[in-house]
Amino acid sequence: MAQTASRNDGEIVHDFLSVAGLLEQPQLARIYAYLYREGDAPVQELMDALDLPQGSAYTYVNRLTDAGVLTITTDAQPHQYGAVEIELTLTVDSEREYTISPILIDAVARRTEDETIDSYIDRRGIHGLAIALTHTVARERGETTHRLVADDLDLSALEAEVIMQALRPVVREYCSFEDREASLAEVVDAEDLDA
Structure with a gap:
């Protein structure tokens, strides 16, 4: 729509x-x-x-x-x-917009099965989940790290990693990426070298 x-x-x-x-x-x-x-x-x-x-x-x-x-x-x-295809863009504040699309609806649907997503929505709301989902896509593309996401979302690095890991299966179902499967340990080690 x-x-x-x-x-x-x-x-x-x-x-x-x-x-x-x-x-x-x-x-x-x-x-x-x-x-x-x-x-x-x-x-x-x-x-x-x-x-x-x-x-x-x-x-x-x-x-x-x-x-x-x-x-x-x-x-x-x-x-x-x-x-029906859904794409509805909303403005949260003067700086942030997010799009309600099938991928966000699927992430919300998983809250009944995934405690991490459910808890995140309770604390940050649907708009917070939408923003975390956008960051998860960027991370899967290699455009950001969990530490940068943590800073942007005002979360600890661990909290950012946990929600992005929970959202990763949703992102992988809806988006295609170059096959760059790095383990969590490799990502953390690479970020520690940059720090």
Whole structure:
């Protein structure tokens, strides 16, 4: 749902509220992220893959469809559902913007399974997670280190490393990088040499 100048204010507000619902409810985010990653699927596949009860699965899918972030992709029964592309940019303060996109929604969805992500969101909010996600992408590209990220996010070096390690699987699923697999020990050793 990329925003364009041709969209009226009501549609933009509806889009924002739809996305806000995804970010506030990890179960909704999990369904969206699964369909975005895996492609169109019927509700039964969502129930099996995400271990959802039937009633909840249908309720969630209907809410997401009504919100406009899922769409029915087949006329035949059982219906297949697909994720709508989301890209909504918000300004946190005069210096920081972040984009709500499928990768952020997937990171939020993982809070139910990953204590580190859950705790980080509790302390820093969704906007803090979005910023950490941006830094994790930069780190995976070799453009920054956990110490520089720690300084920018006002975290300890350990806290920065921990959240970036938790976000790494999400980043690896959505972004492609040159194959530069360095171990954590190599990264830490290289940074110690620079200090």
